[in-house]
Amino acid sequence: MKTKKRILSVILAAMMMLALTACGGMTTDDAKTYVQSVLDASYKADFSEYTEQTDSTEEEAQQLFDENLDNIMSMGGFTDAGLSEELSASYRQLFQDMLAQAKYEVGSATEGEDDGFVVEVSAEPFTAFDGLQDEVMSAVEAEMANITDISQLPSQDEINEMVFQKMYDILVQRVAEPTYGEAQTVEVHVELSDNMYSINEDDLTELDLILFPADNL
Known part of the structure; x- marks a missing residue:
């Protein structure tokens, strides 16, 4: 089931991160708001504050979000898995629903090095993949045990579809009734470069691995 681990490793791989122009500098409150807006846009598809913070349009933000989903489907192996169009579309919606279940809370912000900031984010691990x-x-x-006639054995493509369908059915139920692990805190650095603020990508990756852990597959 290596495919699922690839899915999780790319959930945040193409996270939208339009830089924020450092117009007149940034305060700790600004840094906290900026981080909140990026996370809400990337996970919840809530672009209201993000477009204000990055001087972008909702159409641009939606396009980035859709491209993120496309990347999850492609890098997770679903595009080339030979799935039916219906199941492929169902998985794409599932990943959007799953992202929306990300449970985080943006906490205090402090001044960091080189005119940057450090924002604490509390993240609760989504346990939908435990034992999956x-x-x-x-x-x-x-299901295979119920087949007694060898002539009725499914083809490899049919087995593949069956595996992905079973996984989808289980995940849909788990997303509908989400459970979470103990909260962990990540320090997210807002960095200034060329008069533009942006969030450290390694911090976002660390946050994502906490929000959607794959260790207990």
Whole structure:
């Protein structure tokens, strides 16, 4: 089930991060608002504050969000998995719903080095992937066990579709009834370069790995 681990590793790979022009400098409150706007836009598809912060349009923000979903589908292996159009579309919507379940809280901001800022973000791990591999395999094995006539054995493509369908069915239920692990704190650095503020990409990756852990697949 390596595909699912690739999915999780790219959830945030193309996160929208339009730089914020350093017009007249930034305050700690500005830094906190900026981080909140980027996270809300990237996970919740809430672009209201993000467009204000980055001087972009909602259409531009929506395009970036849609491209993020496209990248998740492609880099996660779904585009080339040979899935039916219906199941592929269902997965794309599922990932959008899953991103919306990201549970984080932007906390205090302090001044950092080189006119930058450090913003604390509390993140609760989404546990939808815990034990997923075993549950999917058990569901597939149970369905295969019901086939007694060798002439009715599914083709490899049909088995592939079955595996992804079972995984989808399980994830839909888990997204509908989300559970979370213990909150962890990440320090997100807002950095100034060439009179533009942006968020440190490594910090965003660390945050994403906490929000959507794959260790317990």
